[in-house]
Amino acid sequence: MRRENQSHVFEFLLLGLPIQTEQQGVFFALFLGMYLTTVLGNLLIILLIRLDPRLHTPMYFFLSHLALTDVSLSSVTVPKMLMNMQTQDQSITYAGCVTQTYFFIFFACIDNLLLAVMAYDRYVAICHPLHYTIIMREELCLCLLVGSWLLSCADALTHTLLMAQLSFCSENIIPHFFCDPAALLKLSCSDMSLNDVLAFTSVSVVLLIPLSGILVSYGCIGHSILRVPSTKGICKALSTCGSHLSVVSLFYGTMMAVYFSSSSGQSHDTDIIASVMYTVVTPMLNPFIYTLRNRDMTLALGSQSQ
Numbered sequence: 124m125r126r127e128n129q130s131h132v133f134e135f136l137l138l139g140l141p142i143q144t145e146q147q148g149v150f151f152a153l154f155l156g157m158y159l160t161t162v163l164g165n166l167l168i169i170l171l172i173r174l175d176p177r178l179h180t181p182m183y184f185f186l187s188h189l190a191l192t193d194v195s196l197s198s199v200t201v202p203k204m205l206m207n208m209q210t211q212d213q214s215i216t217y218a219g220c221v222t223q224t225y226f227f228i229f230f231a232c233i234d235n236l237l238l239a240v241m242a243y244d245r246y247v248a249i250c251h252p253l254h255y256t257i258i259m260r261e262e263l264c265l266c267l268l269v270g271s272w273l274l275s276c277a278d279a280l281t282h283t284l285l286m287a288q289l290s291f292c293s294e295n296i297i298p299h300f301f302c303d304p305a306a307l308l309k310l311s312c313s314d315m316s317l318n319d320v321l322a323f324t325s326v327s328v329v330l331l332i333p334l335s336g337i338l339v340s341y342g343c344i345g346h347s348i349l350r351v352p353s354t355k356g357i358c359k360a361l362s363t364c365g366s367h368l369s370v371v372s373l374f375y376g377t378m379m380a381v382y383f384s385s386s387s388g389q390s391h392d393t394d395i396i397a398s399v400m401y402t403v404v405t406p407m408l409n410p411f412i413y414t415l416r417n418r419d420m421t422l423a424l425g426s427q428s429q
Contacts (some may be wrong), residue, residue, distance in 0.1 A: 134220075135204075135307075139300045154208075160407050161193065161420060168414070185237055185268070196402060220307065221287060228279040229285070232279060238367075239332075239334070240268070242371070274329065289315070290313045291311055366413045367417040370412055374405055
């Protein structure tokens with residue numbers, strides 16, 4: 124971006140979390156602990172899947188990449204927030220802000236697409252068990268994974284390039300703990316009609332379509348179970364899909380909270396709390412959900428600890 128387009132705004136100020144100054148130390152320790160738990164928990168999942176041959180299946184292949192994405196998404200925002208809390212320096216350069224925005228959109232998009240891919244995997248496993256190995260072959264798994272990464276990269280790059288063309292007049296205070304794309308756009312004094320069209324298209328393609336795929340997959344799973352109702356079948360479906368359903372509910376629940384708090388004009392504090400749930404709490408809880416509610420992961424963890 125040319126410097127004249129920046130309108131002399133070379134850095135932004137992140138206001139951070141809505142907490143009192145005397146509470147900074149307590150919240151710093153809390154979020155540091157949550158971040159370390161996120162990193163260690165998700166890396167443990169990746170390590171278990173790599174080491175245990177029983178977990179070398181399509182479902183755990185996608186789970187390992189979901190864990191990597193969770194670590195990356197949390198790492199985009201939390202370290203900068205912790206550094207700001209520790210140093211009391213709220214500034215972030217223009218380039219740093221745009222970079223943070225890019226990677227935030229990138230990893231959030233991958234997270235969303237991987238959950239849809241995993242829902243399809245569960246649909247095939249329950250509704251077409253005899254053809255599972257034929258359908259979910261290695262080539263298809265790689266294509267789904269690479270496609271998710273490429274689509275996410277294209278979406279994030281398009282958003283970032285359009286944002287880089289905007290002018291920021293004099294206001295440079297972002298009422299958030301990271302460079303949230305929506306908060307950043309509110310500071311611009313440029314015509315944002317193209318950005319609005321892109322945002323609508325992006326929500327439709329990388330959010331609503333995967334969510335629809337998840338709902339359709341679980342609708343088919345529910346229909347398949349009800350068609351031949353049995354306690355054994357229901358228990359199998361719950362053990363197979365329970366963890367994924369929990370993560371999907373947590374992921375989309377917090378995402379919708381962020382969206383509605385922004386679109387309804389609620390206070391910045393409400394938006395920030397919803398964003399904390401989405402970027403900090405959800406990636407931390409996912410390892411616990413998959414290890415505690417998944418029999419294969421629990422067995423793998425037990426065998427590796429012996």
